[in-house]
Amino acid sequence: MNLLTGVESTELFGGTVSPAVQHLIDVARNAPPAQVEAALWTAAATAPDQLPVYYLLYKMHAGRGQLDLALSAASKGLSAAAKAAQLAADWRQVAPGDTDFSVPGPARFWLFTLKALAFINLRKDDRDTASALVAKLRLLDPEDHLGASTVETLLRQSAA
Template sequence: MNIFTGVESSELFGGQVPPPVQRLIDSARSGTPDEAGAALWTAVLTFPRCLPPYYLLYKFHASRGEMDAAHEVARKALAAAALQAHLAADWRAVQPGDADFSTPGPARFWLFTLKALAFINVRRGERAAALALVVKLRALDPADRIGFGVVEALLAQS
């Protein structure tokens, strides 16, 4: 998936981004790292219901080794997606029948972000937090369609 270009983004997020958000994403893609970060933060803060910029922003910070910032953005993304998917604000309260996590849209994005949060916690050295997230992912996605097995493998190595 190339969220910067929008290719296949609908598979995860359930649709294209509004033109003003796409312009900010394009700006992030063509700018310096500082400009990219500023453009993505602008997108998240200006369009808080638009989910793709959250993904880009937590990936941006994670790729730079800024795990605390990535964690902050992933938590914001989880909250925004939970609100849109009508899920509990506390991820621990979400149950398998609360949403259809297999179809594109906010619930699937929420599940994907839960996986990202687990990965970020591994990278932050917060093994117990990552493990708790993986346990929840296993309950919500027993077939592992979202790919949490990668995080599980990282936990097994440490």
């Protein structure tokens, strides 16, 4: 479920959250911006295995143009998802066949967060990292179910 809007999307978020984390998200839902940030980072610190919190953090920070914080949140989320999905800690070492990225859960969240990292790095004008992340996405998701082609298009457009 989209934790802020109520729309079903566990496929992207990597699952449900504990009641304590849900309470912090509920606090964040209608809070002023500074309180939103504090509530979500508190949730991540107290329950680092709760993947949906990382999504909310990196989306919030990216939306505010706080790209270093978005990068940090996405990196922490990628690490937590790798651990939960039993993937290599270094995204460069993950290979096709390591897991099934097509089913909802930590592995799909990991892949979705890899795409988010590509977007964030592109926005930070780190084209080399963004390109490497897109190449990994293409390798792991050759049918482009998660839309790596969108980042590829942005990379091409930004090079022109």
